[in-house]
Amino acid sequence: MLQIRQKNLKVFVCSQGEDKEIIEYLNKNSIFLQGFLLVFTYILSEELRNFLCSKEINFFEQSYKKGLILRDLKNNKDFSPIQKVEKNSLQKVVNTLVIHRTIRSGEEVKSEGDITIFGRINSGALIQSQGNIQIFGEVNGNISCNGEYLIITSLQQGNIVFGGEIIQKQRLGDGAKRIYKKNNEIIIEDL
16 A cells, blocks of 8 residues: 655755865754755765764765756756855844744744744744844744853753754753853853
8 A cells, every 4th residue: 555645845955065064064953954855966975974874864965977956947047056255254234033923833943143032932843043042932843042142931842952062951941041151161040
């Protein structure tokens, strides 16, 4: 008997990068990437291929000489290769993203700045910020914060990565918490 299930697929495309920086990125985000597909537009080194398998991350790599062609269907043209840009060459003004609603399952909220959410984070949702995060609602989804602090009022089922480190649920306990780094050590305090 044939059994088929529909799944939404989210793909990350990596068109260039050094093994060391890719492994560092994957180590930092592996808990979130396990439900996604990574597509590499080049042939991987044996070291990177083994690392992906050890982290149980789904991936696809080009296996022919021409390489993968990514197409912009809206403009009917091929995407140009991604070029490296020096971090200091870009100056951005980033505001705080404020959300007054529930973040639904499968939804992703990503920001270069701070994020403040007055609502629930459902299971399967992802909140990711390079700035600070404040959540005033029940958290069942995944949170990744690279800012100076994270405020969370109620963690139920979700996962938290703060400053590249996974925070174990038992360290949080019950009630509102403030998470921050002091002398390279993660501090968790009651609010």
